[in-house]
Amino acid sequence: MMKSAPLLILLFLLVSGTPLVVFAASTSDGAALSSIQNAFAQVSLAESKGANITLQVQELNQALQLVSQGEAIQQSNVTLASQYYSQAESIAAQVQQQIPQSIAQGQAAATLSLQELSAFLGVLALAGVLVYLFTGRVLWRLWLRQHRDWTVKRGE
Amino acid sequence: MIEDQIKGVLLAVILLLGLIGAAQYYYSHTTSEPFPELGILGPNQKIGDYPTNVLAGQNFTLYLYVGNHEGHVEYFNVLVKLGNNDSVVNGTNGMNAPVLATYRIILENNQTYLEPITLSLPNPGQNIRMVFELWTYNTSTNTFTYDYIYNQLWVNVTGVV
Incomplete structure (x- = not known):
């Protein structure tokens, strides 16, 4: 009876679906790096849509640094290493949350930039038409104003 | 005639400004040799x-x-x-x-x-x-x-x- 106790416990855990390795899985460097990779993919996508990703890149580098710190002490202090990995995962999740807003801001900025270019080219085109139509008139009006004190004399 | 010459110069300057603006916009969004x-x-x-x-x-x-x-x-x-x-x-x-x-x-x-x-x-x-x-x-x-x-x-x- 006593010998079968561990087997029964194992069977119970398997049947009940109790996650045996939840703590380890969510606090390993692999899980943290995977989160960072997912966040990076989102950041890359956001950038392609015109988002300013400077802040997100800084945060992800901070997360990578935490993973490196965790790896450095993995053998000597597992608890602290796990804390570093958890922090890195939190940062990655935070970055992912920021993405939709960054994309929206980026798209707005890209639209504004295109509008500015369009307005600039439009003003130039208008200036071209005005130059073409009125250069002669303006030029001679200026010439006349410049020479208004001139008098016409009969030649000798 | 002087009028046509001035008109030509002004139109050329306007065209150049337009090209510079468009090129700047284009090149700010591309990398030639990554x-x-x-x-x-x-x-x-x-x-x-x-x-x-x-x-x-x-x-x-x-x-x-x-x-x-x-x-x-x-x-x-x-x-x-x-x-x-x-x-x-x-x-x-x-x-x-x-x-x-x-x-x-x-x-x-x-x-x-x-x-x-x-x-x-x-x-x-x-x-x-x-x-x-x-x-x-x-x-x-x-x-x-x-x-x-x-x-x-x-x-x-x-x-x-």
Whole structure:
């Protein structure tokens, strides 16, 4: 009876679906790096849509640094290493949350930039038409104003 | 006639301004020749003064330089591997050798990274080939791919007496 106790416990855990390795899985460097990779993919996508990703890149580098710190002490202090990995995962999740807003801001900025270019080219085109139509008139009006004190004399 | 000449000059200036504006907009959104950079600098942050003889297990410092000119954000891994005279750096998988250290960095376009790295070689040996490989994260395949960019240092590692 006593010998079968561990087997029964194992069977119970398997049947009940109790996650045996939840703590380890969510606090390993692999899980943290995977989160960072997912966040990076989102950041890359956001950038392609015109988002300013400077802040997100800084945060992800901070997360990578935490993973490196965790790896450095993995053998000597597992608890602290796990804390570093958890922090890195939190940062990655935070970055992912920021993405939709960054994309929206980026798209707005890209639209504004295109509008500015369009307005600039439009003003130039208008200036071209005005130059073409009125250069002669303006030029001679200026010439006349410049020479208004001139008098016409009969030649000798 | 002077009137036509002035009109021509003004229209040319307007056309030039338009071209400059459009080109500036276009080139701000494209990168003509994308490339990454990898550099290993000596302890004085210069190309030189690299260690050639080190003691096994003793720390030494180098500087790692990575630059991103790919036109978009990149996630780089720099793998430090230890090989020897017979080790070959493969264009697809890098050098088939144990990884001594990994450095991870995410860089925006035109951003560079220069940081000291402290390494220590565990085992004595002659002509140890220390290779620094640059791997790039591919968001399509969710894997790091090697672009055949590497630096190397040759060192002799002596045992501690």
